[in-house]
Amino acid sequence: MGALMARGRFPRAGAGLAIAFAFALAGEVAAAQTLRYVALVDGGTQAGHQVVVEGDDGVTRSEFIFKDNGRGPELKEEFTLNPDGTFRSYRVTGTSTFGAPVDETFTLADGVARWTSTSGRGEQPVGPGAQYSPLGGSPAATSVSLAALAKRPDGRLPLIPSGVLSARKVAEAEVRKGGDRRTVQLLAITGVGFSPSFAWATDEARPRLFAYIYPGFVQMIEEGWESNADALEEVQKRAESEALVAMHGRLAHRLPGSTLIRNARVFDSEHARLGEASDVRLRDGRIDSVVPAGTDADAADHVIDAGGRVLLPGLFDMHAHVSRWSGGLQLAAGVTSLRDMGNDNATLQQVIAEARDGTLVMPRIVPAGFLEGESAQSARNGFVVADLEGAKKAIDWYADHGYRQLKVYNSFPKQILADTVAHAHARGLRVSGHVPVFLRAQDALDAGFDELNHINQIMLNFMVRPDTDTRTLERFYLPARETADLDLDSKPVQDFIALLAEKQIVIDPTLATFEFLHQREGQITPIFAGVEDHLPPDVQRSRRAAEMDIPDDATGARYRESFDRMVEFVGRAWRAGVPVVAGTDEVPGFTLHHELALYVRAGLSPAQALQVATWNGAKYSGVLDTLGSITPGKVADLVLVDGDPTADIGDIRKAATVIQGDVAYYPAEIHAELGVRPFAQPLRAVPGTTK
Known part of the structure; x- marks a missing residue:
């Protein structure tokens, strides 16, 4: 799940990615000039393009197409500019990453801005120099903002409907094309989303965007200059490292020596129950003792008075796709460990090494190796292979680098699946994944899968025909259409659930992610429902855009019924003894909390949902010997909650203190850094007494 420029979705690198990516793809266009950009993935494979043409009639027209993993946006725009470089008029049409229609307009006349889109409309009086921020635009739309920003003497560009954009130069480099040389500058762009974004621009008084690089995923660069992309990526990674190290220094609070957490109600994750109040002593990043409250009278270097609050083991997100900027939202949500399910x-x-060295705000990472087959719809992560020899070499690389699991993807050749799984097992790797095209989940189990990822992949078991191409958007639309009619009491469904339980096949349903199947235009994504007022305004607005093409109320009702049936399936599987793990594949932190709420809706108790996110996470990551419970000798990954999530799962959002080994994080501080209104006040460690 997740894709570049996914309209209405939170991009993996942070909410600011969409606007930064847009900046990087197209700059201010001179009269009668055509600018062309290419999008490269997987070391040079072209996956998209941007063409921007300014006509003699004063109208700029653009076309943007990007396709990866069988999906992506197709957009066309027309716009005119005011003398200050901001939009006078704007129009975009096309389709979003998952096929939803895009149709948005903006006009500015007599000091009043008016806009409409498929998710709503608005108007407001504006002063001079304010720039409209399109909801569904292509890179060319938001790239106009860079030229307008360069004209602002204060370096701040007001945005419509809200927000202020700014940019700061953090590096520069020389690029070459034959005998032509340019100096380009790397800009850190802030004011949109949860984190800064980075874009390359020409080093001129009125800069023009030259390239956007998302390290490890895509390089979008002006056509003809592609040979410079790798060098620019290295410079950018070094510049980002400086910002990330500085953020870690602001947010990480060391707890050397001993720490005493007094009067905490300890959650027993093995048995899914809340214990009596206890004193928990930590020493050098590990749990030293757990005794009844008031009985630990020894001195400690640091003391936290829990005041009867609930103490949980650190949470696991079992389906993440890590970026260097995603760790803050995870830790603020109490996620101290995650399983990366596919990456460059x-x-x-690099991220694992930086997290281990203590220079990133990042949970512990358990990596799963990504293995894809070659096709026009391939996802360009990990290794993309064409035969069994290539698959075995990839598995050997993962095993040699300490990976514990393999994830197989949509285009993997079905003819070599069983032999590939056998080789992975021989090298000590569990195997999970999407179900390869032209197979059913049952076939994947027969080939030796240990785990199934995503509820849609499970539902497709009862729907696909021999010619169903699940590399396309049909893997979303087919279960959205047909799950509503699936009889969960039928023999095929009951037999399949029984097989999952008998073989102890783990399911990683990522239910919260699939709320997008029924989300209507103008509705806030259910992931943020009830907490949207804590979020930056631009994030709220972006998450009111639908992703699926839902043409009428009847279709919307059917898709909603299908999703409800998916939730019910997970509850039935759990009660039948099928192991469940809690993963997200969406906006970090917030999505895990909603995932647990959906498990409660499926019939689990709040305590059982917490068990899934703690004990099960550690067990099926292969780290239960060191994590997953509050047990003496284990690593001190802990979450102190200002509420009782064993009674009300919604209280899981109220993390007051998160401890990761010998480092304390205060979610309120992280949220303030990311533009989020905190959910709980910090419960700080204070100096203790020594003997």
């Missing part, structure tokens, strides 16, 4: 291998190795 070099990028993931």
